[in-house]
Amino acid sequence: MATTMKKLNLISLAVVVALTGCSDDDDNSPKTLTVENTLAVGSEQCVNGGTETLTGTDSNDNGTLDSAEVTDTTLSCNAPATTLTAAQLAPLTDNDWFKEAQVKVATSEENIAAVAKDSGKAKNVILFVGDGMGISTVTAARIMAGQLEGKLGEEHQLSFEALPFSGFAKTYNVDAQTPDSAGTMTAMASGVKTDAGVIGVDEDIERGNCATVAGNELVTATELAEIAGKSTGIVSTARITHATPAATYAKSADRNWEDVSDMPETAVTAGCEDIASQLVNFEANLEARYAGLNVDGLEVVMGGGRRHFLPKDAAFNSADAVSSVEGDRTDGRDLTAEWKAKYPAGQYVMDQAGFDAINADTTERVFGLFNESHMQYEADRANDVAGEPSLSEMTAKAIDVLDNNDNGFFLTVEAGRIDHAHHAGNAYNALSDTVELSKAVQVALDKTSIEDTLIIVTADHSHVFTIAGYPKRGNPILGKVVPVGSDEPSLAADNMPYTTVGYTNGGGFRDLGDETDADAGYNFAPVTGRVDLTDVDTTTPGFHQEAVVPLGSETHAAEDVGVYAVGPGAHLVTGTNEQSLIFHVMDYAADLVKQADAKLAQ
Amino acid sequence: MKAAILIATLMSPLAVAGQCNMNTGFTQANYKVTTGTITNKQHTESIFTLWRTPHQVAKQNPQFIELWQELRNQQIRPIRYFQEAQRGIEYQPSEVQGKQDWSSKYQLVSDKLLASMTHQKSTGEGCELVEYYTKQQGESKIELSWLANQKLLKSIRISSPRYSREIVLTASNHNQQKVKAQFAEWDNYQTTDYADIGDNENDPFLAKMINQGFVEHGASGFYDAQGNQLQGSHKHHH
Numbered sequence: 001m002a003t004t005m006k007k008l009n010l011i012s013l014a015v016v017v018a019l020t021g022c023s024d025d026d027d028n029s030p031k032t033l034t035v036e037n038t039l040a041v042g043s044e045q046c047v048n049g050g051t052e053t054l055t056g057t058d059s060n061d062n063g064t065l066d067s068a069e070v071t072d073t074t075l076s077c078n079a080p081a082t083t084l085t086a087a088q089l090a091p092l093t094d095n096d097w098f099k100e101a102q103v104k105v106a107t108s109e110e111n112i113a114a115v116a117k118d119s120g121k122a123k124n125v126i127l128f129v130g131d132g133m134g135i136s137t138v139t140a141a142r143i144m145a146g147q148l149e150g151k152l153g154e155e156h157q158l159s160f161e162a163l164p165f166s167g168f169a170k171t172y173n174v175d176a177q178t179p180d181s182a183g184t185m186t187a188m189a190s191g192v193k194t195d196a197g198v199i200g201v202d203e204d205i206e207r208g209n210c211a212t213v214a215g216n217e218l219v220t221a222t223e224l225a226e227i228a229g230k231s232t233g234i235v236s237t238a239r240i241t242h243a244t245p246a247a248t249y250a251k252s253a254d255r256n257w258e259d260v261s262d263m264p265e266t267a268v269t270a271g272c273e274d275i276a277s278q279l280v281n282f283e284a285n286l287e288a289r290y291a292g293l294n295v296d297g298l299e300v301v302m303g304g305g306r307r308h309f310l311p312k313d314a315a316f317n318s319a320d321a322v323s324s325v326e327g328d329r330t331d332g333r334d335l336t337a338e339w340k341a342k343y344p345a346g347q348y349v350m351d352q353a354g355f356d357a358i359n360a361d362t363t364e365r366v367f368g369l370f371n372e373s374h375m376q377y378e379a380d381r382a383n384d385v386a387g388e389p390s391l392s393e394m395t396a397k398a399i400d401v402l403d404n405n406d407n408g409f410f411l412t413v414e415a416g417r418i419d420h421a422h423h424a425g426n427a428y429n430a431l432s433d434t435v436e437l438s439k440a441v442q443v444a445l446d447k448t449s450i451e452d453t454l455i456i457v458t459a460d461h462s463h464v465f466t467i468a469g470y471p472k473r474g475n476p477i478l479g480k481v482v483p484v485g486s487d488e489p490s491l492a493a494d495n496m497p498y499t500t501v502g503y504t505n506g507g508g509f510r511d512l513g514d515e516t517d518a519d520a521g522y523n524f525a526p527v528t529g530r531v532d533l534t535d536v537d538t539t540t541p542g543f544h545q546e547a548v549v550p551l552g553s554e555t556h557a558a559e560d561v562g563v564y565a566v567g568p569g570a571h572l573v574t575g576t577n578e579q580s581l582i583f584h585v586m587d588y589a590a591d592l593v594k595q596a597d598a599k600l601a602q
Numbered sequence: 603m604k605a606a607i608l609i610a611t612l613m614s615p616l617a618v619a620g621q622c623n624m625n626t627g628f629t630q631a632n633y634k635v636t637t638g639t640i641t642n643k644q645h646t647e648s649i650f651t652l653w654r655t656p657h658q659v660a661k662q663n664p665q666f667i668e669l670w671q672e673l674r675n676q677q678i679r680p681i682r683y684f685q686e687a688q689r690g691i692e693y694q695p696s697e698v699q700g701k702q703d704w705s706s707k708y709q710l711v712s713d714k715l716l717a718s719m720t721h722q723k724s725t726g727e728g729c730e731l732v733e734y735y736t737k738q739q740g741e742s743k744i745e746l747s748w749l750a751n752q753k754l755l756k757s758i759r760i761s762s763p764r765y766s767r768e769i770v771l772t773a774s775n776h777n778q779q780k781v782k783a784q785f786a787e788w789d790n791y792q793t794t795d796y797a798d799i800g801d802n803e804n805d806p807f808l809a810k811m812i813n814q815g816f817v818e819h820g821a822s823g824f825y826d827a828q829g830n831q832l833q834g835s836h837k838h839h840h
Contacts, residue, residue: 180801197804207804243801256802262792322679322695324658324671325789373692373795385675423800552811553800 030057033065039077046077111164112571120591121568122454123408125225126399126444127188127586128160130437131181131244132419132430134462135562140427140501141434143477148435152474158438159445160457165570168560169579171461174203178558181419182255184460184579185247189412190218191583199243199275200251208254208264210272217251221586222298223286225410228595231299231402233409235394237375237433238416239305241275244460248412249298250278259308261330276308280335280342290600297343299364300398300411302389304371306350309335318350318372320386326372339367352387360400368394377417377429378436379541380516391415392439399447408452410590413440422463425506425544425554427478429516430465432541445566454567454589456582462557464504471500478539489534496532503547506554512542622729622751628778629654631754631771633710638766649772652710653784659708660785667788670707678702683788687807690793710755710769711746719746732756752776 034055041049053076056069092098116122130137138158146156173183176196183196190200197207200220206212226232236245241258252275257263260274278285283297310316310327311334317326329335340348346365349355358366370388375381378390389397395413402409415437421429441457448455469481469490480489480497489497508527531546538545547554563582565573569589572581587593631652638645653660660669667683677695684690706712719735726732731751737744741763747756752774759768794808802808 242798256805322673322677323692373694374797385673385677417797419801420797423797551813555800555803555812 030059030061032056033058033069035065039075041078045075048078048080050075050077052076108164115164115571116451116568117571119569119588120594122452122586122589124230124403124410124448124453125221125408125586125590125592126411126413126448126453126455127221127582128413128415128437128441128444128455128457129185129188129244130415130418130434130457130459131238132422132461132463132556133415133434133437133459133561134465134557134559136465136467137418137422137430137434137459137463138562140465140467140477141431141438144431145435145438147474147477153477154473158435159442160438160564163455163457163564163566163570165565165573167563167574168576169458169563169582170560170576171579172558178556179461180243180255180556181460182243182247185244186218187578187580188458188460188582189220189222189247191221191580191587192218193578193580194218197255198253199246199255200249201253205253208267210253210267210270213251213253213272220248221583221592222248222410222412224587224592224596225590226282226286226295226298227290227293227599228592229405229407229599231405231407231409233298233300233398233402233411234303235300235391235398235411236303236414236416237378237391238303238414238420239308239371239374240279240301240303240369241305241308242303242374242416244414244416245303245412246275246279249282250275252278258305259329260333261312261328274308276305276329276335277333280309280339283342293600297365299405299409300366300401302366302368302370302394302398303414303416304369304373304375306336306369307372309369318386320351320371320384322372322385336367336369343367350386352384352389355389355393355397358397358401360397361404363401366397366401374417374420377421377433377516379429379432383516390439391433391436392443395440396443396447399444403447408590410592413444415440419463422465422503423506423553423555425503425508425510425547426542427465427501427545428539428541428543430463431477448567450567452568454565454569454586456563456565456570456573456586458563458582459561460579462559462561464506464555464557466502466504467500468502469498469500475500476539477501478543480533480538492530494530496530497534498530499533499538499545502545503554504557505549505551506547507544507552508547508550510542510544511536511540512544513540515542622731624729624752624776625778626729626752626754626776627654627656628776628781629752629754629774630777630781630784631774633755634770634772636766636768636770640764640766653781654708655781655785658785660788669785669788670704672704672708676704678704678707681788681793683791684807688791689807690788690791691796691799691811692793693796709753711748711758715744716746716748719744724750 034053037052039046039050039052043049045052053074054065054070055072056065057071058065059069142156142158142161143153145158146153171179171184173179173196174193180196182199183194186200187193192202194201194203195205195207198205200218201213201216202218204216222232234240234245234248236242238244239258243255246252246255253272257274259276260268263272263274279301283295286295287293306318307326307328311329311332312325312327314325316334336348343365346367347358347363349358349366349368350370355368375388376384381388381390398411402411415433418430418433421433444455470483471481472484475482477500479500481500482488483490492498509531560576563573569585572585572588629652633650633652635648636645651662653662657672658669660667666685669681669683671679673679673695679695680693682691703712703714716735719737722734722736724731724733729751733748733750735746735748743761745759749756754774755771757770759766794802799808799811803812
């Protein structure tokens with residue numbers, strides 16, 4: 001054994017020193033000495049601790065076993081511990097992170113045990129879609145919501161983040177790596193992935209070619225629920241004819257065929273119907289597709305897009321028109337009048353006052369078109385001419401109307417403007433609208449029971465929105481990066497500060513101060529390169545984040561999106577799946593196909 | 603005091619030299635813009651046409667048209683049309699009350715600028731009544747002639763020791779039918795909501811917008827109360 005002074009210094013910690021051998025004082029022969037050292041847990045020799053025994057002859061007769069005198073070393077290592085004492089565990093068990101996680105594990109076990117796993121247990125289904133609400137948007141919105149409540153932010157949870165089951169959806173379209181809303185919502189609404197830009201039709205479609213629609217139409221969950229006798233509803237802050245809501249009720253070779261004036265003449269003459277017309281004719285079109293079917297139509301339709309329902313005639317302008325001629329329709333049809341004629345007991349509303357006046361307990365159906373185009377960003381809503389409800393208010397009203405049906409309901413709710421704010425490169429509005437979606441989900445959770453209602457929250461696709469740098473905990477999410485232990489912003493290699501959130505591409509920097517309309521930024525050419533933000537308040541509503549690649553409009557991104565669920569069948573939302581799985585989870589939970597089939601067989 | 607007198611002058615029908623019986627609510631006015639740099643004696647010329655109905659005004663440049671609509675709540679809604687593509691981009695109305703001045707768009711010069719200037723003289727009468735104003739602002743001098751009964755800019759010249767810019771009316775008419783037809787033609791262009799551009803990368807026209815951005819504002823010919831050139835429908839403030 002190679003014994004060094006260093007090791008003997010350690011040995012000086014020995015707790016036992018035993019002298020053995022001959023004790024005859026007259027015997028001058030060297031004595032044999034034995035030294036036992038206790039080895040600590042984690043020691044080099046014994047990882048679980050133990051005893052080291054050194055033996056040798058005290059040649060120099062100094063009564064101490066010097067390193068050079070050691071002739072034998074034996075180790076007796078402790079067996080690995082099979083239990084830990086409470087004291088040993090205390091650093092963990094007394095820690096709040098540890099305790100919270102333990103509670104979460106227990107809760108998760110309860111959730112898994114309690115969730116209704118059999119098919120057909122969901123009487124009601126609500127599908128929430130945050131348009132463009134990628135993972136980074138959810139994270140940043142969570143921090144913003146927490147900071148608005150006075151917290152540091154990172155620890156906060158949006159309402160839907162607390163749902164017991166979650167997974168990921170792969171969002172690509174059949175023909176596109178980075179998808180658009182038309183193809184992705186068709187996948188969710190009908191259970192079939194399809195091409196970008198087309199609505200309610202499969203991949204055999206040729207975008208923009210009316211002739212390819214026939215035979216490629218897909219049935220939607222909304223239609224199945226309608227056939228099954230449930231109440232049905234669609235709510236969106238975008239135009240109600242926009243891609244995401246349209247995919248719940250329309251079949252179109254092009255997402256932009258929102259009214260007849262948007263369609264090529266050849267498509268009109270070939271018999272293709274514009275999306276707005278399909279909405280108003282939902283009941284008749286569905287009945288025409290299945291022999292003997294008698295349904296009662298959509299009970300709730302609320303969103304923007306009035307211009308696609310009105311004739312191109314100033315005489316039809318409503319009180320909050322923002323164009324000299326509000327309507328776009330060139331066929332002279334007033335679809336709002338047609339809807340009223342079809343549903344005389346229904347209520348058509350176009351402003352906050354009309355919305356507020358609806359008595360949900362006694363109202364059979366509602367058609368709300370609150371804006372000429374998209375509804376306002378939540379942060380900008382106060383600037384609407386005639387006033388309009390928030391997403392959470394619309395969700396509450398929709399549920400209150402829909403739950404009058406004992407057979408249950410199917411509701412789709414879209415936060416449509418998260419996407420638009422991102423396209424404009426304006427994180428403030430994207431995050432504010434995400435926080436509003438979180439409120440809307442909470443409203444749904446409060447108004448329904450997880451015993452009979454499946455709620456799924458997801459996004460159609462992501463955006464090139466990033467959370468970057470090394471900001472300290474609690475740093476304002478829209479602020480400049482301030483590192484741990486500092487009050488001054490970090491400086492980049494160009495000696496200028498930079499924001500935590502930013503975009504890979506898009507219009508880049510604009511400082512529009514208190515402007516709450518994200519789209520105001522479109523009035524300027526893309527800003528290339530870096531901008532000195534030293535004196536800029538980047539947390540204002542009108543600040544548009546810097547972008548790396550200059551484009552006129554920021555783009556979608558291709559990574560997966562989160563899917564969050566609660567209620568019967570929610571346990572199927574797990575793992576990473578094709579986005580089309582969402583339809584199948586809803587179908588499993590509510591037996592939509594089975595119930596619709598049974599109805600048609602009657 | 604001068605401003606108050608001028609406003610009174612603009613408002614009072616008794617103060618104007620005779621009435622103009624033309625239908626001035628509908629206007630086509632052609633302008634020539636000359637910009638010069640004194641130091642290197644270079645100058646550039648361009649033209650644009652101003653079109654007006656009672657609640658719409660459009661500035662037609664060779665490549666694109668900027669159109670503003672005055673809404674009932676006094677908000678201003680901008681639309682940008684692209685002549686060659688026969689396409690348009692629709693914007694939301696300005697939502698910050700008082701941020702924009704309709705008169706600066708409708709008349710090229712705002713009422714506030716006119717009110718801040720010194721009246722030098724008047725010539726002609728009726729529709730041809732021309733009022734002349736000047737204003738000195740630091741090193742810059744603004745000289746303006748104003749067809750008062752048509753509410754139409756006849757000329758404006760802003761000059762400094764290093765720079766001059768002049769906008770001159772070259773022709774005008776109040777042919778209601780022609781003006782209405784022009785607005786109707788633009789109205790028939792296919793338009794896209796600004797917010798939808800990002801979702802339309804497959805549309806060649808909009809893809810160009812996405813990839814190259816929007817046409818940058820050139821010299822707009824619109825001036826605020828300080829004689830500053832306005833850069834479009836939204837003022838970029840820092």
